[in-house]
Amino acid sequence: MAVQKSATLALMAVAAVAIVAAALVSAALVTSKTVNSTGSVKAVGVGVYWDSACTNQTSSFGWGVVAPSSTASVTLYVKNNGTVPVTLTASFGNWNPASAASYLTPGWNCTNYVLGNGLVVAAVLTLAVSQSITGVTNFSFDITLTGTA
Numbered sequence: 420m421a422v423q424k425s426a427t428l429a430l431m432a433v434a435a436v437a438i439v440a441a442a443l444v445s446a447a448l449v450t451s452k453t454v455n456s457t458g459s460v461k462a463v464g465v466g467v468y469w470d471s472a473c474t475n476q477t478s479s480f481g482w483g484v485v486a487p488s489s490t491a492s493v494t495l496y497v498k499n500n501g502t503v504p505v506t507l508t509a510s511f512g513n514w515n516p517a518s519a520a521s522y523l524t525p526g527w528n529c530t531n532y533v534l535g536n537g538l539v540v541a542a543v544l545t546l547a548v549s550q551s552i553t554g555v556t557n558f559s560f561d562i563t564l565t566g567t568a
Contacts (some may be wrong), residue, residue: 457481457559458493458544464505464566465534466498473498473539488550497542497564499534505566507532507540513561522552525562534566 459479460467469475473496482491499505507529514520524547534540544562 459559459561460495461561461563462497462565463563464499464501464568465507465564466500467542467564468496468498468539471496471539471541482546485546485548487548487552489548491546491548493544495542495544496539497529497534497566498539499536499566501566501568502536503568504533504535505568507534507542508565508567509544510563510565511560512563513559515559516555519555519558519560522549522555523547523558523560524549525560 457479458481460477462478466473467477469477477495480493480495482493485491497507509525509527509530511525526545526547528543528545529540532540542564
């Protein structure tokens, strides 16, 4: 019985050491990287604002520091200043550095949204960062928000 108890304790000790070693190895494999960013917004046929009352117009913003495998978001307010409804679209370009486009995926929640004249919609712009991002420490790109009648 004492031999069996000693063997069990030895097996438990080996298992505990293996668990600690595995935890240390996995911690050594985890890396983190932060990426600084900026964004500029060009509006065509619509106004873009920081506030829902549309009193604080904007043409640029920062994504802040983003990390691999993360998604950042910024809420802007888009107003149709025209007299007819418009369909909203967004395009993303002028990447600096160009390689950033391979690791960053921008988007928004208003694709093909029909915005009535004089109305405002909360547009949530998102930026998904690839887990495998490399070679990018700072980046910028242009966002064009367009309202087409």
